[in-house]
Amino acid sequence: MLLVVLIATASCDSTESDEPIDFREKSTVIRATPDDPPPSATPVSGAITLPPDSDWNWQLTGELKMTVNAEVWDVDLFDTAPEEITQLRQDGKYVICYFSAGSVGDWRPDAGDVDENAIVLPLDGWEGECWLNVCAESVLELAKSRLQLAAQKGCDAVEPDTVDGYTNETGFELSQADQIQFNRDIAGTAHKQGLAVGLKDTFNLIGTLAREFDFAVTEQCHEYDECELTGAFTEHRKPVFNAEYPSDETAGFTLQDEYCSEVDRLGMHTLILPLDLDGSWRISCG
Numbered sequence: 001m002l003l004v005v006l007i008a009t010a011s012c013d014s015t016e017s018d019e020p021i022d023f024r025e026k027s028t029v030i031r032a033t034p035d036d037p038p039p040s041a042t043p044v045s046g047a048i049t050l051p052p053d054s055d056w057n058w059q060l061t062g063e064l065k066m067t068v069n070a071e072v073w074d075v076d077l078f079d080t081a082p083e084e085i086t087q088l089r090q091d092g093k094y095v096i097c098y099f100s101a102g103s104v105g106d107w108r109p110d111a112g113d114v115d116e117n118a119i120v121l122p123l124d125g126w127e128g129e130c131w132l133n134v135c136a137e138s139v140l141e142l143a144k145s146r147l148q149l150a151a152q153k154g155c156d157a158v159e160p161d162t163v164d165g166y167t168n169e170t171g172f173e174l175s176q177a178d179q180i181q182f183n184r185d186i187a188g189t190a191h192k193q194g195l196a197v198g199l200k201d202t203f204n205l206i207g208t209l210a211r212e213f214d215f216a217v218t219e220q221c222h223e224y225d226e227c228e229l230t231g232a233f234t235e236h237r238k239p240v241f242n243a244e245y246p247s248d249e250t251a252g253f254t255l256q257d258e259y260c261s262e263v264d265r266l267g268m269h270t271l272i273l274p275l276d277l278d279g280s281w282r283i284s285c286g
Contacts, residue, residue, distance in 0.1 A: 062278035101160035120171030131170035134182040157196035240268035260285035
């Protein structure tokens with residue numbers, strides 16, 4: 001395990017070439033084409049519990065602040081103990097579990113489960129985290145194992161992150177069709193595990209994927225004037241949970257009136273939070 005993780009880390013640090021690397025010849029891949037039909041979309045009614053359209057709390061680092069008054073909680077899949085998830089649910093909270101699907105951190109316990117050839121460039125600004133080739137079979141299997149872990153730990157839903165690799169500098173060629181197929185595979189597998197699933201950030205795919213996902217988690221849509229793009233969710237009464245990241249809490253209170261005045265019209269739920277999501281402060285628009 002240690003040897004594989006060290007190799008993966010070395011791949012992250014590689015700077016031999018700025019040209020995209022195509023690892024399809026080295027890894028077993030799952031290809032998509034633009035003509036692939038979408039799956040049957042939303043799961044059978046009653047198979048999963050959908051998140052309430054209500055205020056939320058998002059904390060991924062630090063000691064979990066269990067006293068926050070919010071109905072929906074979004075917590076880290078690996079770092080949140082099963083006992084904490086159980087307690088939240090006993091307190092009537094709806095628990096969403098966060099994990100990375102299109103990337104892997106070298107500190108995660110399952111980092112060595114991915115084919116080393118499917119680990120490419122680092123995520124800009126996130127030390128130790130690398131983009132994954134979502135066409136590689138081992139990457140989809142990693143995502144499936146994380147979904148299984150979420151079900152085992154008692155999560156109500158999942159928030160798969162980094163599902164927009166095709167719009168980023170990942171170090172390999174990835175088409176929009178590849179990304180859509182990968183995201184659909186995740187949604188379908190989550191539903192089979194009895195989990196609701198959220199679409200993270202991929203604003204330009206919302207119209208294509210909103211039917212298969214149960215809610216959306218977005219970041220900085222007020223700041224970048226993208227909140228209107230979530231209408232494919234809100235128009236069908238699917239919750240949209242958004243986070244904004246000012247420079248500090250004081251700046252957050254300055255922006256509160258501007259951001260919060262828009263949420264009722266947009267039908268979404270916005271939090272103003274520190275970027276590291278450590279629970280040190282929180283401003284809610286409800």
